[in-house]
Amino acid sequence: MLKRYFPILDWAPQYTRETLTNDLIAAVIVTIMLIPQSLAYALLAGLPAEVGLYASIAPLVIYALFGTSRALAVGPVAVASLMTAAAVGELAQTGTPEYLGAAIALAFLSGLMLTAMGLARLGFLASFLSHPVISGFITASGIIIAGSQIPHILGIRAGGHNLVELVHSIWANLGSLNILTLLIGVPTTAFLFWTRNRMKGWLKARGMTDRMAGTVARTGPVMAVAATTLIAFAFGLENHGVRIVGDVPKGLPVPSLPPLDLELWARIAIPALLIGIVGYVETISVAQTLAAKRRQRIDPDQELIALGTSNIGAALSGGFPVTGGFSRSVVNFDAGAETPAAGAFTAIGMALATLLLTPALYYLPKATLAATIIVAVLSLVDLGALKRTYGYNRADFAAMLATILVTLGFGVELGIIAGVALSLALHLYRTSRPHVAVVGQVPGTEHFRNVARHAVVTAPDVLSIRVDESLYFPNARFLEDLIYDAIAENKELKHVVLMFPAVNDVDSSALESLEAINALLRDAGVQLHLTEVKGPVMDRLKKTHFLHELTGEVFLTQYDALRKLAPELTAKALAACRRETLRSAG
């Protein structure tokens, strides 16, 4: 019980010196990667740089206590930062204490919600964010994020809540372009693309081992930060219109409560829920992918608690919403992290950076951070998924396209809500029409197959319907409609046989439908029979009056039913079958 809520009790007792070494190496690599990312994502969220650092300390320690993933690295991520900017931007002006307070409150509320959902074991709710919706949402977010960083590369001030506003604003402000910023931004972006895609191969071609080359290539962002900071310092670029990070307060965050303003909480409740769920879906995907590689186990409900408490921790230490980051966790895993202790060590690294490195960040150009973001998020954009989904499933394509278009055109919140609403509506529509097949006997066998797909024989006065889904209220009426239509069309009908091999559940609405079908068939002089009813369904039906009122019988198999109801049909089939068996036996 205690182990369920504190997975640390699982791994801490077996912690060895070797595990420690591996975790420490992974922590160093992740720290180097996380410093520029945490600064950049704070910038993306419209927050001071140090907030990004703060959000990379406490949450990692807390996740190490509560998380079930051995390799997940939590911290600020691009999509959650964009969602934070969108939510908080509606309530306060960037740079004000109100803006910062709202971002912290967002992390706190989101954390409370996730923790509560975890305790209530509501992890299943995340399933309703379907893959096309989440994929479309991340693609659209990536486009908006990349677009939002272009003004930083150009050295202009521009922005907007959606793509149209943003493009318009960039166009209108293009006149105030700063050439020096551009000279920092464009080469940095190019360099980062190169480190991401080519550097590893280039180093390997020069004799470096695969692992070493990979590690060195990952230091690209840190190299870019160091180099451009030095250039900006050496040439005094801040006096020539190049915007720099400036003063970053030195020292660790002071624990404090988020603003306890109920009106504010009410206004951020929906964004907090959306950020929490989107972040959770990302977290759980990464965690499961990595866990499965080592045959480890993730508890999805405990992950809700771990992510929730991490966010509460972020808020109490002055940070903004955090999530399990995809690339970061993969790096952690590849670098050999064996336990969540690696995350705790990363937190120590980040704390040291916060204590010691902040003066050095003064001259860091914002264009460098923008370049880091652009290169990171463009890997999230996957427009090819639209084509693949179109080829595979039109309903999914519609949900994905709607999510992308609404996100680009109306912002992240409406985008994800539209996607979820559309996919739920399509799901309910699909659910309301269960798959059923009219079946007939395959000649010479005891098998029954769909009349529309196989050459089968049927008796004119027996209608056999195989129900391929559980019967419950969304589809109960469908079966009623179907049978009413069938008896209206076929005046010869004397027997309706419902084959229930795939019916796992019959709820009260469906029971009522079955009773109605039985009563109406009785009035029409038609008998209702059931076949191949599963054990648990039969147990339930036995508790009701339905089986007493049933005009026909319950047969063990469809073949038994037909042998009784249409003996002339099965007799032929049986004869053929016997000949076949004896011949093959020899």
Place this chain on the structure above:
Amino acid sequence: MLKRYFPILDWAPQYTRETLTNDLIAAVIVTIMLIPQSLAYALLAGLPAEVGLYASIAPLVIYALFGTSRALAVGPVAVASLMTAAAVGELAQTGTPEYLGAAIALAFLSGLMLTAMGLARLGFLASFLSHPVISGFITASGIIIAGSQIPHILGIRAGGHNLVELVHSIWANLGSLNILTLLIGVPTTAFLFWTRNRMKGWLKARGMTDRMAGTVARTGPVMAVAATTLIAFAFGLENHGVRIVGDVPKGLPVPSLPPLDLELWARIAIPALLIGIVGYVETISVAQTLAAKRRQRIDPDQELIALGTSNIGAALSGGFPVTGGFSRSVVNFDAGAETPAAGAFTAIGMALATLLLTPALYYLPKATLAATIIVAVLSLVDLGALKRTYGYNRADFAAMLATILVTLGFGVELGIIAGVALSLALHLYRTSRPHVAVVGQVPGTEHFRNVARHAVVTAPDVLSIRVDESLYFPNARFLEDLIYDAIAENKELKHVVLMFPAVNDVDSSALESLEAINALLRDAGVQLHLTEVKGPVMDRLKKTHFLHELTGEVFLTQYDALRKLAPELTAKALAACRRETLRSAG
């Protein structure tokens, strides 16, 4: 095409003299029943008595044009009247022109919504009003309606939006009790209960034929109306505190537009939708029940159009929301109505009543109408359903109980919304956990069954999972979780076999899950196989890369898979099977 939207074209050409006779007889009987009901339900809705008469003319004619049911009788019904009173009572004072205007607008908007849903073929949405919710709602409504009529029987003024308020208000006003009203109300209620339950038997015992006795028993309400009106007139009871209907305007309704006030429409939009859908669910149940008895066909989407246009017609002729009434339609059917023309003839009867009878209604005591309502609605109250549902399905019981309690405690709108929300949430929860079974081979056969329910054999390095539901986004993650857990638990595992005999669909999210499962099993050194994949699912999968990337194979049958993956297991089974076959054949 034209016939689909105008079902009258189906039956009108075959109209014979005999049909006419039958329809006319039914119309007379229904008219006699409908006069007191239409007055009573207008009173229940807080509207002038003539509004009930108006709502029983135009809608019946329109339904005859558009309806697909041959026996449905539309008009004012108890539950819709209560819902009208609840919705309009929040906007205006009873007796004001605003109150009447809002009720008319409610019928109009509700009619527009139903018609639009019908044209968009959204009839399936009604399925989401599950049977326990509708049954609980009708029971609770019946209790509230009966309670709301008690003040009329007592001759006091009292009311409330929920049961608590109502009981409190009756208690507080009990002092102003009117004995004469009580002397009208109580015997009338007793008489009506007697005519409903005993009169038919009593008449038959005195030699009347079954049919005749049934018809006479149904005139009970009209007899009560006539008798109490005469008594009230003869003794001048209105001067002694007995409230009477009073002036009812003579003549047919004048067609007029409902108030075109967008703000009003916005405020009644949700009640209009709820009244429409609840009414539709009642209508379609009655229509299907009656149609099936004569092997006729109902088109659920066309019924939306018919009910929608009937409500628009009600609004344009000064009436309030109408629905297909249960008891009324059964009477129409039993009386021999063969086509919707019977409804049109009933409309003529109601029009004549409106023209000629209104002066006679002046002295009709309101207590008589209250007694009519009480006797009619108490048959709707079915508290036994709670117990039956509890025994059958706990989730359904929870939805039903919540609907009843919220309706009684907080009113009709919140009640139905709470019920639908709870049953949808429970449905989504259930959907997110598909039924899957780990299966093993039944010795001596080629059959595979659930290891938890049957004595079967399995191979230690092969995990066979039968998926008993379509795979789509709500349950895609569940399968992933299950397999991750399985490979984490069983380190010997070399093969995972997914049996898909009941999988009718694999959507994009589920495909993504299958790809993830395949990739992760590959990393863990486990092969993934599929068996018994249905044709349409296979066709879809062939369009993707999944089958190329699949580490294992797709087998036609589970037996084929096991013969290859665990030959030692199937060899034994095969030998046993052969022996058995030869023995029985020879």
